[in-house]
Each structure stands twice: as structure tokens, then as C-alpha cells.
Amino acid sequence: MTGPSSTETDSDDVDAPPGTWLERRLPVGRFLSVQFGRFPMPRSANVLWTVGAMLSAVLLLMLLSGLVLAMNYTPTAAGAFASIEAIERRVPSGWLIRSMHMAGASLFLGALYLHLFRGLYYGSYKKPRELVWLFGILLLAMTMVTAFAGYVLPWGQMSYWGADIAGQALASIPVIGPFLERVFLDGNQPGDGTIHHLFVLHFTLAFAILAVVGVHVATVHIAGSGNPDGVEPDRKGSLPFTPYFAIKDACGVAVFALVLAAVMFLFPDLIIETANYRPANPLHTPTSIEPEWYFLPFFGILQAIPFKFGGLVASAGAVLVLFFVPWLDTSPVRSARQRPLYRASMMGLVVAFVLLGYAGSHHVEGNWLLIARCAALFYFFHFLVLMPLLSRREKAALKDVS
Numbered sequence: 001m002t003g004p005s006s007t008e009t010d011s012d013d014v015d016a017p018p019g020t021w022l023e024r025r026l027p028v029g030r031f032l033s034v035q036f037g038r039f040p041m042p043r044s045a046n047v048l049w050t051v052g053a054m055l056s057a058v059l060l061l062m063l064l065s066g067l068v069l070a071m072n073y074t075p076t077a078a079g080a081f082a083s084i085e086a087i088e089r090r091v092p093s094g095w096l097i098r099s100m101h102m103a104g105a106s107l108f109l110g111a112l113y114l115h116l117f118r119g120l121y122y123g124s125y126k127k128p129r130e131l132v133w134l135f136g137i138l139l140l141a142m143t144m145v146t147a148f149a150g151y152v153l154p155w156g157q158m159s160y161w162g163a164d165i166a167g168q169a170l171a172s173i174p175v176i177g178p179f180l181e182r183v184f185l186d187g188n189q190p191g192d193g194t195i196h197h198l199f200v201l202h203f204t205l206a207f208a209i210l211a212v213v214g215v216h217v218a219t220v221h222i223a224g225s226g227n228p229d230g231v232e233p234d235r236k237g238s239l240p241f242t243p244y245f246a247i248k249d250a251c252g253v254a255v256f257a258l259v260l261a262a263v264m265f266l267f268p269d270l271i272i273e274t275a276n277y278r279p280a281n282p283l284h285t286p287t288s289i290e291p292e293w294y295f296l297p298f299f300g301i302l303q304a305i306p307f308k309f310g311g312l313v314a315s316a317g318a319v320l321v322l323f324f325v326p327w328l329d330t331s332p333v334r335s336a337r338q339r340p341l342y343r344a345s346m347m348g349l350v351v352a353f354v355l356l357g358y359a360g361s362h363h364v365e366g367n368w369l370l371i372a373r374c375a376a377l378f379y380f381f382h383f384l385v386l387m388p389l390l391s392r393r394e395k396a397a398l399k400d401v402s
Contacts, residue, residue, distance in 0.1 A: 035221050040238035041245045042227030048118040049225070049245070050252030051111050057253045058108045058260070059213065065101040066206055068094075073153070075199040077192045080155035081279040099264045105147055106271045107260055109294035112140060120325070121346055123334030124226040130326040132223055135216040137322045142209050144295070144319070149202035151292060155195060158273055160280030161289050163190040163198070172308040189282065230335025290361060297353050300360030301379075304372035314376065321383045328383055331391040339394065345386045352378045 023029050041049075072091050074083040087094040116136070119125055125133035148166070152159045167190065171181040186193020224232070239245070263270055275286055291299050298315040305311035321328075336343040352375040359372035 036246075037240065037242045039221060039225075039241040041225055041241050042229070043237055043239055044227050044229050045225070045245065046228055047248075047252070048114070050249050051115045051118065053249035054111050054252050054256040055108065055115060056213070057256065058104045058111070059210065061100060062104045062108065063206060063210065065097045065104065066203075068097050069101060070203060073199070075153070075195045077155060077190075077195060077280070080153065080195055084154045096264075099268070100260070102271050103260055103263045105150060106292065106294065107256070107263065109143065109147060111256070112143060113294070116140065116322075117350065120349075121336045121343075122226055122228055123230055123329070123331075123336070125326045126329070126334050127326075129219075129223045129226060131219045132216065133326055134323060135212060135219060137319070139209060139212050139216060140322070141319055142205055142212065146202055146205040146209065147292070147294070149198040149205070152190075152198050153195065153202060154276060155280050156273075156276030157278045157280055157284075157286055158276040158289065160190055160282065161286055162291065163194050165289065169302070169308065169312050172312055174309065177309075190280075226334070228335060228337065230333060230338060288363070290363070293357065293361075296358075296360035297356035298360075300356035300358075300364060300372045301376045303360065303364035304356075304369065304376050314380075318376075318379060321380065325383065325387070328387040329391050330388075331394045333394055339390070341393075342386075342390050345382050345390070348378060349382045352376075352382075 068091075069087060072083060072087050072094070074080055084098070087098055089095075091097070119133060119136065148162075152163045163185070167181045167185045170184055171177045173180060182188070184194070184197070185191070186197060227237075273292075290296065298318055301318055302311040302315040305314050331339070331342070333339050336346055355371055355375040356379070359368040359375065362368040364372045
């Protein structure tokens with residue numbers, strides 16, 4: 001057998017419609033049509049299903065603005081704060097780019113928490129979507145590390161002491177703690193090595209997050225999208241992503257952009273910490289040291305435990321326990337809409353999380369210490385006790401009915 005002559009192949013390419021030549025060699029259009037055009041979505045999907053598109057849009061904004069900032073940043077203790085001032089005052093639109101980056105980080109974590117709540121409430125972690133959930137929690141952990149590294153990079157007063165507290169927390173780990181502290185700080189106190197480590201970590205994790213997001217989206221498209229009803233939709237219960245849900249996502253991104261602009265231009269105090277606009281001073285400890293709002297619940301757990309290592313374990317465990325949710329909740333019922341006891345527990349979990357944040361902002365003193373301990377206790381009680389118990393009860397109830 002002989003293949004087609006070069007003349008025949010060339011003539012086919014000339015006569016082919018525009019785009020066919022490339023599509024035949026790299027079928028991107030076909031892939032996008034199948035995965036994002038005809039991808040089936042449940043009719044019952046509500047506004048919480050647009051948060052993923054918001055997160056994707058702000059992630060792109062963060063990467064682009066971060067690249068511009070990195071080009072003008074000096075990762076040294078002597079030059080970091082001065083380079084931030086130069087970005088805001090000398091780089092064209094530098095103040096706007098940095099404001100977008102700061103506001104985007106804050107709103108990104110807020111939207112991520114909302115996305116996490118949706119998954120917990122509607123059982124998006126259950127078979128066959130365990131990998132969707134696991135990659136999502138991995139993204140949460142990576143984002144938190146990236147956000148902390150970014151918080152230290154301006155090397156203002158709060159940045160310096162935030163790094164110092166993180167080093168002390170690592171030092172509380174038995175046996176290997178002092179070694180980990182020296183590795184993290186690159187010495188006995190925050191300095192050039194600390195900034196260099198965190199700058200590389202921040203920059204590298206940003207693109208690692210982008211890769212994990214791609215895997216996360218791929219697992220969603222393989223397992224299919226969940227829905228508020230908690231049942232697997234059939235063809236009659238589904239609609240193609242485009243145009244129905246593409247329009248919803250576009251509206252969600254537009255609303256998110258308006259909120260971002262409002263925070264940047266009208267309510268900048270929500271994302272700006274005035275103490276961090278003073279250069280780092282190792283000889284002056286601030287009277288009040290607290291992290292950004294999205295870390296406050298975990299900061300509250302850290303302070304609620306009377307000894308430092310126990311607080312570190314508990315605050316890290318608050319994230320780690322989320323990885324085991326698909327195996328802690330084995331109920332055959334997915335959505336909290338059909339689970340009144342689980343729904344009440346989820347509302348309690350939200351209240352506990354908010355109270356931990358308020359307690360963290362009040363440095364867990366006085367009555368806030370009791371509130372923080374009760375809230376932290378309920379947080380772990382929900383995942384480690386209520387989830388398994390309610391699952392067994394619902395399984396037994398279904399057996400009795402059958």
C-alpha cells in the first residue's frame with residue numbers, strides 16, 4: 001500500500017475550511033467542544049456552582065499581577081520594603097497591580113472557603129468524586145502556604161514578626177523543631193535567607209497551583225458534576241455547559257470583578273494592615289500580632305491549646321482532617337438537603353469556624369478563650385464523631401426501610 005501523494009495532501013489542505021488544518025493535527029477545538037461545550041451539567045445547579053469559575057478567573061489575575069510584581073521585587077532584607085515602595089510609586093500603575101494582587105488573594109481565599117462549604121454541604125466528596133475532593137483540599141493547603149509566603153515578602157513590621165512566630169511554631173516540634181526553624185529562617189532570626197526561601201516558594205507554588213487546578217478540573221470532567229439534589233442526573237436532568245452555564249459563570253465572574261473593584265477602591269482597609277506599611281524592626285515587637293483574616297480561625301485554634309506544639313498540631317489537623325472526609329462520611333445519602341441532622345451539624349460547623357476567627361482576632365483572651373476551645377472542640381467533633389455516627393444511622397435506617 002502507498003500513502004497519498006504530497007500533491008493530494010497539499011490540495012486537501014488548500015481546499016479545507018479555515019482551521020481544519022490545525023484541528024486535524026491538534027484537535028483543541030474538538031476537545032473544548034466536548035469538555036466545555038457539550039459537558040453535561042445538572043439542571044438544579046445553583047449559584048454556588050459558579051464559584052469555581054470565579055476562582056479560575058482570579059487565579060489568572062493573581063498570576064499575571066504576580067509576574068509584574070516579581071519583576072520589580074528585591075528578595076533581600078535590605079531591599080524588600082524599598083522595592084515594594086518603588087513598585088507603588090515608580091512602576092507605571094504599580095499601585096493598581098499590587099492592590100489587585102492583595103485584594104485578589106483575600107477574595108480568592110474567601111471564595112475557596114465558600115467552594116469548600118459547598119462540597120461539604122452537598123456531598124461532593126462521595127463516590128465517584130473522591131479525587132475531585134482530594135485535589136481540592138490539596139489546592140487549599142497549597143494556597144494557604146502561598147498566601148503566608150506572600151504575606152511575609154513585603155518585609156513590613158507585621159511580615160517580619162509573622163515569620164518570627166512561624167519559626168517559633170516550628171521550633172516547638174519535639175526533637176526536629178530547632179533544626180526546622182533554622183532551615184526555615186536560614187539562621188536564628190528572620191533575614192535574607194528567610195525572604196529568599198519564601199520568595200522562591202511563593203513563586204513556584206503559584207504555578208504548581210495552576211497545574212493542580214488543571215488536574216482538579218480534569219477529575220471533575222471525568223467523574224461528572226455533582227448537584228444540590230445529591231443524585232446522579234440522567235440526560236433529562238442535564239443541560240450542556242454552553243450556553244446555559246457558561247452565561248451563569250460569566251455573570252458570576254462579572255459580580256466577582258465588581259466586588260474586587262469595590263474592595264480595592266472603596267474599602268481598602270479590609271485588605272490593608274497599616275502596621276505593615278512600616279519597615280521591619282527586629283528591636284520593636286508590635287503590641288498586637290495577628291495574621292490575615294483568612295488565617296484567623298486556625299490562629300484561634302493555635303492559641304486555644306495551652307501548649308505551643310499542641311496548638312500547632314491542632315491547627316494543622318484542622319486542614320488535614322479534610323483529606324479523610326470521603327471515608328469519614330460513608331452515608332449513602334449525598335446532599336444535606338435530605339439529611340436534617342447532618343444539615344444542623346453543618347450549620348454548627350460554620351458557626352464554630354466564624355467564632356474561631358473572631359477569637360483569633362481577640363487573641364483568645366478572657367471569655368474568648370472558652371469560646372475558642374468550645375468552637376475548636378465542635379470543629380473536630382463534627383468530622384471525627386458526628387460524620388461517622390450519622391452515616392451509620394442513615395445506613396441502618398435504609399436497611400430497615402428495605
